[in-house]
Amino acid sequence: MATLDQEEFMATFSQSDDLRKAEFRGVNLRGARFSESDLSGVVMRGVDIAGADIDAPWLFEDGTVLLVNGVDVAPFVDTELNRRFPGRAERRAKDPDGLRAAWAALERTWAATLERAAALPAGAVDVSVDGEWSFAQTLRHLVLATDIWLGRAIRELEQPFHPLGLMDVGSGEGFDLSVFTADTPTYAEVLQARADRVALVRDFLATVTPQELAAARQNPHNPQHPETVRSCLHVILEEEWEHHRFAVRDLDAVEARLGD
Numbered sequence: 001m002a003t004l005d006q007e008e009f010m011a012t013f014s015q016s017d018d019l020r021k022a023e024f025r026g027v028n029l030r031g032a033r034f035s036e037s038d039l040s041g042v043v044m045r046g047v048d049i050a051g052a053d054i055d056a057p058w059l060f061e062d063g064t065v066l067l068v069n070g071v072d073v074a075p076f077v078d079t080e081l082n083r084r085f086p087g088r089a090e091r092r093a094k095d096p097d098g099l100r101a102a103w104a105a106l107e108r109t110w111a112a113t114l115e116r117a118a119a120l121p122a123g124a125v126d127v128s129v130d131g132e133w134s135f136a137q138t139l140r141h142l143v144l145a146t147d148i149w150l151g152r153a154i155r156e157l158e159q160p161f162h163p164l165g166l167m168d169v170g171s172g173e174g175f176d177l178s179v180f181t182a183d184t185p186t187y188a189e190v191l192q193a194r195a196d197r198v199a200l201v202r203d204f205l206a207t208v209t210p211q212e213l214a215a216a217r218q219n220p221h222n223p224q225h226p227e228t229v230r231s232c233l234h235v236i237l238e239e240e241w242e243h244h245r246f247a248v249r250d251l252d253a254v255e256a257r258l259g260d
Contacts, residue, residue: 035131057242085109085244091237096213099233100205106240107198113247114191120251121258125187129250133166136187138247139194140166145239146197148175150204152220153232164193201236 013019059066059074066074082089087105090098117125117135125135133141144165151160152175163181185193212229219225 081245085241088241091241092234094213094230095210096205096208099208099213099230099237102237103201103205106237106244107202109244110198110240113244113251116251120254124254124258127250127254127257129253132246132250135247135251135254136190137166138243139190140164140185141168142240142243143190143193143197145243146201146236148220149232149236149239150197150201153217153227154204154229156217162193162197164190205233 056066058064060078064074065072066077087102087109090102090105093099093102128134128137143162144167147160147162147165151157159176159179161175161179163179164185165180167175167177167180208229213233215229217227217229217232219227
């Protein structure tokens with residue numbers, strides 16, 4: 001069978017293609033890209049993965065295992081990320097003082113990253129790397145994450161959403177999306193919205209008690225799934241650290257482009 005150079009033709013598979021339990025034997029997947037795909041339980045034998053780049057935000061959920069040559073590498077990855085990002089290890093703190101310290105560490109980390117972004121040329125915060133959210137869009141998504149998990153889940157507000165929040169595609173089911181703006185805000189507006197939401201979390205943590213942390217709440221995406229105020233705060237912290245990792249990764253790429 002004749003082959004085509006990847007730059008001339010790239011096969012695309014989407015949600016309409018069911019590849020569950022498919023077998024790939026002797027297939028050349030060099031340079032292939034998998035985005036927002038379920039690869040759980042995938043088995044690879046005798047494969048060349050030199051230069052492979054895996055980004056799995058859910059790698060550190062309870063019970064998740066990633067085996068490379070028979071070794072579960074998830075704990076090693078978790079430890080290395082904690083080393084690179086001081087304060088990340090406290091993201092699952094249980095008590096009020098621990099959560100307050102975890103949030104303070106996160107604020108310090110983001111403050112330094114915001115300073116880094118501010119030093120870039122105009123427009124750099126709106127640059128998308130490999131089709132991912134820009135730095136400004138990442139901040140907008142974190143505004144939304146706070147509104148969902150603090151405003152809707154913890155505070156049980158009917159309409160907690162800031163109009164500049166940015167929703168994942170397909171994740172807005174059950175929410176009134178009419179509040180969100182269709183316009184592209186200025187970066188200054190994004191920074192103000194982000195600062196407001198950061199302050200909301202800080203103020204909530206300033207007075208939260210152990211009893212309040214244990215209080216039952218509904219999962220905003222799945223009301224039948226039980227949550228507590230504590231577990232909702234853990235989601236916020238997880239979102240913050242994961243998206244900070246994405247933001248730093250992409251700032252590195254933007255700076256590299258500017259240096260070329």
